[in-house]
Amino acid sequence: MLTEAQRQQALGHAVALLESPTTSYFESGPLEVVRAFAAAHPGFTLEEDAYGNLIVRTPGKRRKVELAFSAHLDHPGFHYLGKRGKAHRVLLVGGVPERFLAGAPVRFHDPRTLSALATAVVGKVEKNPQGGSEAVLTEFRGRAREGMFGVFDLPNGVVRGRRLHARVCDDLMGAAAILSVLEILAAEHHPQSVAGIFTRAEETGFVGCLGLMRSGAAKNMQVIGLECSPRRTTAKPGLGPVIRAGDRMSVFDPELTLALEDAAAAVAAGAPEFRWQRALMDGGSCESTVYNAFGVRAAGACLALGNYHNCGPKGSIAPEYVDWHDYEGLIALLAQTARGLPKGAPREKIMGRLNRLWEREYKLLVDSARRIQKERKT
Ligand SMILES: [Zn+2]
Structure with a gap:
C-alpha cells in the first residue's frame, strides 16, 4: 500500500504528534508540529484563521472547489482551576463518562513551554453550576501553575503486534494521516493543490470547526473529515480503514463518499493486502456533520478505535488503540481519493x-x- 519511505514518514508524523500533550483550548503542541511540517516542505503554504485553526496547502493549482482533509488536534483532558481549601481542582474537558474518572492518573503541563509540571489522581467528581464537571485531585505531586492543563498520564504511544496503544489516537492519528497524504501528493507532483485542515476544540462541541465555518476559510472546499471513531460490530480495528457513511447526527455526502469507495477499489486492485470497511459510525458525531450543515460538501473516513476517549475495560482509564495497518491503509486510501477526484466539484x-x-x-x-x-x- 505504501513504499518503505512513505511508511517511515507515516511513523514519523505519528510520533511527532503523539508526543505533544493536548486538550481542548490547549492545542499549541500539535499545532506547532503542523507548522513545522509546513515550513519543512518547500512550496507548502500555511493559513491560520481567526480562531487558530490551521490550513496547510500542497503546491499545485488551486481548484475552484478545493479538496481538503480535516482532523481535530484536541482530546479530552483537564483545565486546572486552582486550590479550594487544601484541594487542587480541575475542570473536566470533553466526553469521558464520570464512572471512568475516579482514580485516573493526570499529568499537568505548562501551557507555554509544554513541560510537565505535576502529576495527580482524580478524586471525587461533581457537577458545577454551569453544567460541566469538576473534580478534586489527590496525590498531587509537583508544582501548580495557574493556567496549566492536564492530560491522562498514559504512554505517548506503544506498538504491540499490529496495534498502536496511545494516550491520544482520537484524533492525532487522523492528523498524522493527513500530513502523510500531503507529503505523498507533493512528492509525486500532484497537479492540484490539496489542503489539510487542522481544527481546535472538537471535543467541546466542534467549536473550532464552527469558528472555521464563520471565518469563511473553508467556503470553497469539499472535505473528507477524518476521525478515530469508536469501533462498532460493523467496523472493527484491523479490518481496514472505514469509509464513514455518517455519524450520530447526520449522513454524509453521497458523491464524495462514492469517490472514497472508488479510491478504495483502485487501491485494492493494486495491493491485494488492502482491506477497507464501510459503516455508519454512530458512536459519536464528527466535524463532517458541521461541514455539511454549513453547505460545505463533506464525507468521512476513520480508523476504528478501541478504548474510545481512554475508557478501558472495567471502568479503568486506558490508552486508546488503533490498528497500524488500518492507519497505513487510510493514508493509501486518501492519497488515491485525491488522485481520482475529478476537477471541480464531484461529478454526479x-x-x-x-x-x-x-x-x-x-x-x-x-x-x-x-x-x-x-x-x-x-
Ligand atoms: Zn475525534
Whole structure:
C-alpha cells in the first residue's frame, strides 16, 4: 500500500504528534508540529484563521472547489482551576463518562513551554453550576501553575503486534494521516493543490470547526473529515480503514463518499493486502456533520478505535488503540481519493449510474405499464 519511505514518514508524523500533550483550548503542541511540517516542505503554504485553526496547502493549482482533509488536534483532558481549601481542582474537558474518572492518573503541563509540571489522581467528581464537571485531585505531586492543563498520564504511544496503544489516537492519528497524504501528493507532483485542515476544540462541541465555518476559510472546499471513531460490530480495528457513511447526527455526502469507495477499489486492485470497511459510525458525531450543515460538501473516513476517549475495560482509564495497518491503509486510501477526484466539484456519478439503469430498463417499464393499463380496462 505504501513504499518503505512513505511508511517511515507515516511513523514519523505519528510520533511527532503523539508526543505533544493536548486538550481542548490547549492545542499549541500539535499545532506547532503542523507548522513545522509546513515550513519543512518547500512550496507548502500555511493559513491560520481567526480562531487558530490551521490550513496547510500542497503546491499545485488551486481548484475552484478545493479538496481538503480535516482532523481535530484536541482530546479530552483537564483545565486546572486552582486550590479550594487544601484541594487542587480541575475542570473536566470533553466526553469521558464520570464512572471512568475516579482514580485516573493526570499529568499537568505548562501551557507555554509544554513541560510537565505535576502529576495527580482524580478524586471525587461533581457537577458545577454551569453544567460541566469538576473534580478534586489527590496525590498531587509537583508544582501548580495557574493556567496549566492536564492530560491522562498514559504512554505517548506503544506498538504491540499490529496495534498502536496511545494516550491520544482520537484524533492525532487522523492528523498524522493527513500530513502523510500531503507529503505523498507533493512528492509525486500532484497537479492540484490539496489542503489539510487542522481544527481546535472538537471535543467541546466542534467549536473550532464552527469558528472555521464563520471565518469563511473553508467556503470553497469539499472535505473528507477524518476521525478515530469508536469501533462498532460493523467496523472493527484491523479490518481496514472505514469509509464513514455518517455519524450520530447526520449522513454524509453521497458523491464524495462514492469517490472514497472508488479510491478504495483502485487501491485494492493494486495491493491485494488492502482491506477497507464501510459503516455508519454512530458512536459519536464528527466535524463532517458541521461541514455539511454549513453547505460545505463533506464525507468521512476513520480508523476504528478501541478504548474510545481512554475508557478501558472495567471502568479503568486506558490508552486508546488503533490498528497500524488500518492507519497505513487510510493514508493509501486518501492519497488515491485525491488522485481520482475529478476537477471541480464531484461529478454526479450516482445520477450517471441511475441514468444507465433507466436506459437499460425503461422500455420494459413502459411496455409493461401499457399492458397493465390495458388489462385493467378490459
Ligand atoms: Zn475525534
